[in-house]
Amino acid sequence: GENVEQHPSTLSVQEGDSAVIKCTYSDSASNYFPWYKQELGKGPQLIIDIRSNVGEKKDQRIAVTLNKTAKHFSLHITETQPEDSAVYFCAASKGTGANNLFFGTGTRLTVIP
Amino acid sequence: ETGVTQTPRHLVMGMTNKKSLKCEQHLGHNAMYWYKQSAKKPLELMFVYNFKEQTENNSVPSRFSPECPNSSHLFLHLHTLQPEDSALYLCASSQPGELGDIQYFGAGTRLSVL
Numbered sequence: 001g002e003n004v005e006q007h008p009s010t011l012s013v014q015e016g017d018s019a020v021i022k023c024t025y026s027d028s029a030s031n032y033f034p035w036y037k038q039e040l041g042k043g044p045q046l047i048i049d050i051r052s053n054v055g056e057k058k059d060q061r062i063a064v065t066l067n068k069t070a071k072h073f074s075l076h077i078t079e080t081q082p083e084d085s086a087v088y089f090c091a092a093s094k095g096t097g098a099n100n101l102f103f104g105t106g107t108r109l110t111v112i113p
Numbered sequence: 114e115t116g117v118t119q120t121p122r123h124l125v126m127g128m129t130n131k132k133s134l135k136c137e138q139h140l141g142h143n144a145m146y147w148y149k150q151s152a153k154k155p156l157e158l159m160f161v162y163n164f165k166e167q168t169e170n171n172s173v174p175s176r177f178s179p180e181c182p183n184s185s186h187l188f189l190h191l192h193t194l195q196p197e198d199s200a201l202y203l204c205a206s207s208q209p210g211e212l213g214d215i216q217y218f219g220a221g222t223r224l225s226v227l
Contacts, residue, residue, distance in 0.1 A: 004155070009153075034214075043117070043119075043219050044156075044218045045115065045218070046217070049215070089155075093214045100169065101216060103156040105153065105154065105155050
């Protein structure tokens, strides 16, 4: 089955700096890579996703890059704000329909004001 | 909110109790999922229902019993649980099809087994 590894497990940055979280996956058939943000007391919320037919996707201050050859993808947050503090999860899946998402272990991001 | 509602939000139960977790989605989706979230571990998929049919049982112990009476509701029945079953239980839904891999999560039920 798929194995997703995520680093780092914790990350602290100063407000305004950038944050980068990296994930690797093992199954070359995976073609969908979402990123979820989980705030305290809430479930994971999708913040951005990328499919294997593109190498980069951007939405305001967040961007995701995908390297299919190396089987890794990354989340980039620029101009971080205190409200970006949360746990971030990467995931991978393949195909469509009711699918299994394989999650990383999460990164706790703290943005220091 | 995400359109996926879980109740109760918190539950404390003894090992001999029987309780149920409820999930309801208002998104018109046809696939629903149960996940277990423990500290410092990836989210663990437990069960998948697709059009009310169970399509995945990820080697979950029989003390967890899912029920999906219709596409909008999902239950997780609990009995004779162990302390190591204490975790956050998350429900999610998706719509099978071209974007079927986008899952929407509820806020979860925080379960403590004493």
